[in-house]
Amino acid sequence: MAGQIKTIYFGSDNQSGAHPDVIAAIARCAEGRVPAYGDDLLTRNVEEQINDIFETECETFLVATGTAANALILSAMCPPWGAIYSHADAHIINDENTAPELFGGGSRQVGIQGAFGKPSIECIEAAIASAIDNGVHSAKPAAISLTNATECGTCLLPDELARYGELAAKHGLGLHVDGARFSNALISTGATPAELTWKSGVDALSFGATKNGVLAAEAVVFFNRRFSEDFEYRRKRAGHLWSKHQFLAAQFNAFLNNDLWLKNAAHANAQAQRLAEGLAKVPGVQLPWPVEANEVFPILPPGLAEALAAEGFDFYSWPSMPGMVRFVTSFNTDPADVSALLEHIHRLAPRFS
Amino acid sequence: MAGQIKTIYFGSDNQSGAHPDVIAAIARCAEGRVPAYGDDLLTRNVEEQINDIFETECETFLVATGTAANALILSAMCPPWGAIYSHADAHIINDENTAPELFGGGSRQVGIQGAFGKPSIECIEAAIASAIDNGVHSAKPAAISLTNATECGTCLLPDELARYGELAAKHGLGLHVDGARFSNALISTGATPAELTWKSGVDALSFGATKNGVLAAEAVVFFNRRFSEDFEYRRKRAGHLWSKHQFLAAQFNAFLNNDLWLKNAAHANAQAQRLAEGLAKVPGVQLPWPVEANEVFPILPPGLAEALAAEGFDFYSWPSMPGMVRFVTSFNTDPADVSALLEHIHRLAPRFS
Amino acid sequence: MAGQIKTIYFGSDNQSGAHPDVIAAIARCAEGRVPAYGDDLLTRNVEEQINDIFETECETFLVATGTAANALILSAMCPPWGAIYSHADAHIINDENTAPELFGGGSRQVGIQGAFGKPSIECIEAAIASAIDNGVHSAKPAAISLTNATECGTCLLPDELARYGELAAKHGLGLHVDGARFSNALISTGATPAELTWKSGVDALSFGATKNGVLAAEAVVFFNRRFSEDFEYRRKRAGHLWSKHQFLAAQFNAFLNNDLWLKNAAHANAQAQRLAEGLAKVPGVQLPWPVEANEVFPILPPGLAEALAAEGFDFYSWPSMPGMVRFVTSFNTDPADVSALLEHIHRLAPRFS
């Protein structure tokens, strides 16, 4: 009977709930009374935590969604007649509707090809040169936006980031990182937060927490004050300044306390590795992209995805390649669920090869 | 010593924390795994609760802030070349930066005078007539926005609302109610939710919960489907669709369960009444506006406000009249704090008269 | 018979055609072939003419309409979350639909009261103070926009302008002048173009030609380069960069050659003076505003306006005061038409007093 099949979620890390530490922090916060709109001590505390983590004075603003963080940062980097260069598969192009255009006042997104979710430096250069050549008739080059970990589940290393940083500096562009899975990239690369951002020329980071254990909280972190002026006005007019702002701060505070963010990401990455290693042993299954964070993109033999779905596994088919699917692990992925998934695949795969 | 003075908050209902029932609901929700982006059972459940409360089929969308709710609804009612008529003191004009203009694509807000926070019907009619007369050169009349409870702490009764409803219908305008304190208006007027909305011609409501006991949740409720088409696109591109949407739903669900919203509002209103009654007995204190919800706007004798502030009371001076201040009570205002405030005023007032 | 009545136009200076010198310039231009998009010698020539006239290096951009000039300049002065202060009767508020909001990305216009079309300095200061006090919740003060000649047909003198200039400088705001009738103001005040602009603190001028003898051409003139950066992008994306740009330049060139603009304005002003002097002698007719440019705003006895209209005179009733109408003279107003209008009024007035 269909009703008896329990769903096992590998669809996205945003299908997970929230970590008990985060709930406890919210509960403590609920009892108090504090000034509204971010004028509270917990918010100050989070700002200091972030300064410490990144080893520099940052300008930090909390919002509830990654789309808000990304689109608001880009609006601060890019004039309404400007162009933003990112990978053609970037979340800001494909999965955030027209948020960058809305907050940007009609700016233009330019999708750039590149292997493993990393936009080709040469292609960005060519696009910039073409726009400059066409002058006022083209959108003016304004920003480069990367995703780390990328949409392919790979990670950008500091020296890779630095090459984008040099390109951005050369043309006076802003450099943004969509870090919805920044924690996972950090664990994967072993780099420091500073190395993965401002030391490599990154001007602003969407520092994600939602996918890694909180309810709804992301930090907009500016390393370059050229772009943060008046940002509080941008946030307010977008409806993203919470009146009870302490509840955003409480989430982020708990997220950063006791290395919770790093532990959560380490767990998610480890489960993805287990899954990848298990899949590598299944005949007929290919893994075209290296598994470096908490996402696994195997190409399954025809029919296998449907069979897994019928047995209660929830995951997405992925349009990048025929037969590709995506499994995502999270801070609270049960290792037993990974084992169960691998067992099912091992058992079912022979039928479809 | 300054450090020993405990702050007693009457500044705003958004300085309060959150109700334990709401925290408990969030905690339960944190343990589960559900589909993202609102495709979960708790969200469905809230939609049904709202249909029941309003005795009609509504189109409901949850967001985290009142500014988002208001500005997104108005963007759905008003084309970018349209005009929105509201009281000159309305929150959407004075306290939400340019959110209505951002989401509305550059629409125009027109402030209308009127007593007790209620925009004059005659003045709205005159403004509409003038705009129609000026044709394409003027912003096109598109929407009327009311606040209930109003920015003066008064409430609009069903028959008052119906007069705005008739005016809106006559000119084909949308009628919106900013219900940041809708619960308080409901308790105050004794009307049903249906009577305070669609039965009086209201097309859409910003149904506030944040000020009345939750962390951050407001319901956009459409009674007229003419305006709700594609609203889910509006919400998404504004960055206001939560990925872990169940956490918005959990808050609203707890808010509506067991009449929590009504109990909370009744408590806040009762404390405001106590405060108003106490103030009425203080020589030299005036109350120019009736106290009908959870806000009290006395005019204090010169110097008294400063003396109260010095003793730890937090409240706003109010620009509407010289000497006016605002005290706001909330779902968890301690009656002892109201007593303390009144005692201080009784004690201090004679010094300043 | 109705068909026999010839319309005599006093409705607006934009009802007039164009001066023969302008047509001749266009005809010459039509024969040639030049680079497109403003990269031509005639455009360079106009830029130099404007530098000469204003005795300083300006940044000049030609567009076809006053609405484009005003709204584009304001978009360069005011961020999308900014506020623009102008007289409540200003053309940018009342007659340009929501153009400032469109090009400004949703900025806010704030109407300020003041006698004779001049916004009260004290009221602007109060509005700025209130906005600053409310911080991120209010639109941020960004620009002051004046009209010279004003919407009341009066003119701002250099020392009056300088007071707005000081206020703007004090708060870091931009100062814009809508000069749709700048030529008329110049003739009226006897000041130099420099005195009526940058010497009094004006940052940018919409220098109108359309109402004063050309087809469709206005110069955006920046005296302060802080606001002109990237303006060519603003113009292009608004569709206001003509491909055959030389036809805008040809108009402006002819307009400025041989003092045509000054002669045209002097004629229009003189006819308005004649009309005003004649009206002053008519019992029952009032002139509440001084006639300083080419607009005359008498209050006529009830019934007289309708009687004049019935005899073929075209003019607007004016909403500022009961019984007020507006007569506008232009570069090619026939003095005989002014005489005819005065004769009719003298003849008809006794019937309506």
Next chain:
Amino acid sequence: MAGQIKTIYFGSDNQSGAHPDVIAAIARCAEGRVPAYGDDLLTRNVEEQINDIFETECETFLVATGTAANALILSAMCPPWGAIYSHADAHIINDENTAPELFGGGSRQVGIQGAFGKPSIECIEAAIASAIDNGVHSAKPAAISLTNATECGTCLLPDELARYGELAAKHGLGLHVDGARFSNALISTGATPAELTWKSGVDALSFGATKNGVLAAEAVVFFNRRFSEDFEYRRKRAGHLWSKHQFLAAQFNAFLNNDLWLKNAAHANAQAQRLAEGLAKVPGVQLPWPVEANEVFPILPPGLAEALAAEGFDFYSWPSMPGMVRFVTSFNTDPADVSALLEHIHRLAPRFS
């Protein structure tokens, strides 16, 4: 000596001046006085001419630039969260900065590949399917925009247009044609205006005149009233409603009178044909795209372009293919200039092969 070389323009049809008939019409118009803002008989007359030409009741609006026409039409077809599909080389994507995004409130342009400037039907279908599948996370399919004549100098025939029309109808999208060179397409295809537009499912046309003999005038022509509602508000708030609107109408009236538009286009096309035929005989010169309108895109042997430029010929190098250049003929291209160009190429080509 450089100074002695006369420039011979083949850079663009917008480098040409204007036809004497158009100038004569403007001169006549300059003498009169008429109501402003399009409330004049000449404007009515143009509307009727367009109804006649297209054999249906159209909604017509005149503006001064093609960018305005295109972007305003697309804003009427596409909500701010919508996607517009056009050829990746389309003028609206590559040469109009971010005008569609500005007027569209942040809508998204999606570039589609396709041979000869014609976007692939299959690729559009795939893009639509992907967007629908991704729901609220993607921009919503809203419009298809074609160019006729295309950016490759080819023309779309009625049956080709009809296939796009069927696709648009199937998904409820608007179908727009950028007809900056619509006259040239008409001459080339031999189809009627109706066949090239509404009979093939086209909802709106940017009917260009500027490139074909007028100063600055384009007609926005709606065949489907679903998209034309409130368009006059769109035009006004964009600053594109001329006060002396009769000067736009005079241009268009002269353009359509006596088949001037068709004669002009026939001349331009014929000169392009002569040029193409001549080029076909030059060894080493390739013509990868058929020459169907007034643009010729040869691939020249390395060095030849520079040699031609050195002898005074003005034209663009074209980025589509290595070695490609673009020659454009116009209504007043002197046949002797075409002969001269061909002679130079014949003479110079052997040196570079």
